[in-house]
Amino acid sequence: MSTTVTAGTEVDVPVRTAYDQWTQFESFPHFMGGVESVRQLDDTTTHWIVSIAGVKREFDADISDQVPDDHVAWRSTTAEVSHRGRVNFRQVSPDRTRIDLTIEWEPEGFVEKAGAALQLDDAQVKRDLHRFKEYIEKRQTESGAWRGEVHGGQETSAGAGGPTAGTAGYGYGGTVAPGSTNPPTSDGIVGSDPDLRA
Incomplete structure (x- = not known):
């Protein structure tokens, strides 16, 4: 059975x-x-190493x-990790x-299912969003940018900052979780794409 987590925050920086x-x-x-590393393989692909609850x-x-300043x-x-997500900016x-x-x-597995049942994943996502808020508000400027658009998994326009962006998705509950530069699709959760609807 899949688990869905939602969280939101407001940050004191421009969109x-x-x-x-x-x-x-x-x-x-x-x-x-829980995110040990994320490596950007190309404009639309990232490689994750995460560790959650051991x-x-x-x-x-x-x-x-992905649409700049929107989602x-x-x-x-x-195959071993089933995960998808979407982040919206307003x-x-x-x-x-x-x-x-x-x-x-x-x-x-037992550890991941137990964590989901106890809603530990919800708490993790909220903590991570809070840490992102602290991180960007302290910096007051981005460390880089990728302004390209992606639709249906295909890049449709070049990014002004070059291939230094990423996507979202990291390990929550021992799986993957959110957070990055490229957008999601819609399949009923969030947004206007076929993977997630907002």
Whole structure:
């Protein structure tokens, strides 16, 4: 049975700054608990190593849909890890941004299923969003940017910052979780793409 976690926060930076920083997937270990490393393989593919409650997972994730300053959707491509998610960005004011995150995964094994049952994954996602808020508000500027668009898993426009962006998806509940530069698709959860609807 799949588990879905949603969380949201507001950050005191412009929407472009928040979005651009989120697309720097390799910076995720700075604010995402359990994420050991994220390596950007190309504009739409990332490789994750996560460790949650002593369970280590390694997987690839693809950005399925992405629109600058609006959303990033992703999904895992590794058979052993079933995970997908979407992060949406909305300007509240010129210097404040609303971030809403939805993650869905399939817990495996006793430790992951127990964590999901106890809602430990919900707490982890909320902590990670809070850490992202602290991280970007302290910096007040993004560490890089990727302004390309992705639809149906295919890049449709070049990013102004080059291939330094990423996608979202990291390990929650021993699986994958959120956070990066490329967008998700829609399949009923969040957004306008076939993997996630917002």
